[in-house]
Amino acid sequence: MMNLFPASERHVADLGWLRSYPAYSFGGYQDANRTGFSVMRVCNDDYIAPGRGFGAHPHSDMEIVSIVLNGRIRHEDNLGNRVVSSFGEVQRMSAGSGVIHTEFNDSDDEELRLLQLWFMPKQRGAAPSYEAKSFDTGKLHNALLPVVSDKPSAHTASIAQSMTIYLSKLDRDQPIRYEAAEGRNLFVYVIEGKLATLGHSLTAMDTAEIERERELTLTAEEDAFFMLVDLP
Amino acid sequence: MKQTLLVKHAVSGRMLIDSGKQDVSFSSKPEGNGWQIDIGVPWSGTIEEILKHKDELNVFIFYDYDDQPTLKTWYYVGKGLVAYDRDSQLLTIGAQSRIEYYPHEYSV
Structure with missing residues (x-):
């Protein structure tokens, strides 16, 4: 079952x-019908002006992932x-029992675009931590590259939740298949381009919440850059 | 020195109590290994929401001075008790820990 939420809405x-x-x-923005999906509570596509950002503020008991799409x-x-992180890097902050942080556009002249993602942690009250990891952007090409996961590696940031965030850049007409474990939920976010899956077309900034689908085939209808999140 | 109490929903950022805009009394004191914040406030739907979202609260006390930078204290509720006594019109928030910070010490 797929719930498509188009960018136009x-x-x-x-x-x-x-x-x-x-x-x-x-x-x-408050909509009682849109408060999250699985353990995902926030998925913001943010454009931040040069030199501007979020001043010092706290968080607790949330896994916060920032994926830089453009800028620093x-x-x-x-x-x-x-x-300082740029495209090809992700940062994960486990807020745990509390962390104070700031996030600013580090550039004086370039707009920053980032995906800001919040997930509920497996356990509350853990010690806060932060990690930034870089990945090879060339490995996004026609592949699903894990960039954040509870099974971390040298180029995959860790997270305190049973989940994996993949990024991918597909060439036009290129399909890619993903097999999910039983009972998992999938979230697809189109960053750029056009993608087809489960009989629907998704364009830039569309989201899809997918439940009870073990096999997913995603096909680029135009060159596409997208995020797939495998959630509990 | 002026003290301001804020209680916000941590995920949405929605303000639930703002002592700068509402007539509420408040105090904080060490309690066990943590802190206790007592807030004198009449019952309302907002209190109901605070109790409903007791696991997702951001509680602050700001200390504004004339001659020094603002000090912000943020309380981590965690497993702390959040309860309301209708007879005394007292909202009690137990916090496991707190962090004090000066916003100006972070670069912009």
Whole structure:
């Protein structure tokens, strides 16, 4: 079963310095029917003006993933981390029992685009932690590349939840198959281009929530850049 | 020095109590290994929401000074008790820990 949420129905929050497209209720956008999917609570596609960002604020008991799509993000937190990430890098912050952080566009002239994703952790009250990992962007080509997972590797950031985030860039007409374990949920987000799956076409910024499908074939109807999340 | 209490829903960011805009009394004190925040506030649908979302609360006390930067204290509720006593119109929030921070110490 697939629940398609088209970009045309998506809320836009425009604060001048921030243009945010939340897939689920967030900030001033509240929809009781859209509060998350599986353990995913937030999926924001954010465009942040040069030099601007989110000032110091806390989080707790949430796994927060930032995937930079364009530009540079500067992360700073009370754990002592100060890291600049760009496309080809992801950052994962386990808020646990509490972390204070800032996220800013590190550039003076380039807009930052990032996916901001929040997931409920497997366990609450864990020690907070932060990790940034880089991956080979060439490996996105016609493949599903895991960039965040509870089965981490040298180029895959860890996360305290039973899940994996894949990124992929498919050439036009190229299909790719994904096999999910029994009982898993899948989330697809089209970053760029056009994708077909389960008899539906998805264009940029469309989301698809997929339940009870063991096998998924995704085919690029145009060159496509997308995210697939395998969730409990 | 001025103190402001804020209680927000952690995921949505929605403000539930703002002592700067509502007539509420509040105090905080160490309790066991954590902290206890007592808030004098009449019963309302907002209190019901606080109790419903007790696992997803952000509780702050801001300390604004005339001659020094604002100090923000954030309380981690975690497994702390969140309860309301209708007779005394008192909302009690137990916090496992807290973090004090000066926003200006982070680069922008």
